[in-house]
Amino acid sequence: MDLLKEKIKMNAVVVDEHVLKVDTFLNQKVDIQLMNEIGLHVKDYFEGKNITKVVTIETSGIAPASFIANHLGVELVILKKQTSKVLNEGILAEEVYSFTKGNTYNLCTSSKFFEANETVLLVDDFLANGEAALGASRLLKRLNVGLESIVIIIEKSFQEGRSKLEKAGLPVYSLACIESMCDNKIKFM
Ligand code: G4P
16 A cells, blocks of 8 residues: 555555564554555455455454445454453453463453354554454454454564464465564664
């Protein structure tokens, strides 16, 4: 998606060869017009696939996922990283290890948010090592929810995420794929 790549080129900051800072348009301050364009782009791409819901992972997936859901005219389900102490009806959890943060967390949702014969898009901001997407796809499988595709806003193609997801038979559609971030320069695939 050219507009997104332009935004990354102009506004993202290469922290080191593995980490990209996008807090001025995606992670903290959010460029709403860009999110809207992302929503339209993804809606056009998956038109005719009968998507019934969009699923995302808190926190940074929520902004783009909301616009995608809005343009597709469907509801959004947010997977939580902690079990709710008050709402635990039909809760399912999958353990996820984050290589970037060096911690383990439980990805949680409830069966009550899904109906029979769902076909969903799973949206996340970054694809790094693929663990969050793998954990989310395990949750969806346990709920018998059909996964049309994983939609990633920024894929760091030099990390293992895509190959792990493909090995697991999970389709991935990324809006911007970064080949490398050497010498402060972002090279797209
Ligand atoms: P993985 O799911 O692909 O295995 O990724 P990993 O656990 O390694 O990354 C975990 C967190 O780090 C995620 O945020 C992810 O968005 C973020 N992350 C990974 N690489 C980058 C990067 O280059 N730049 C930035 N800005 N973030 C990165 P999270 O813990 O889910 O945070 P949030 O969604 O609550 O903000």
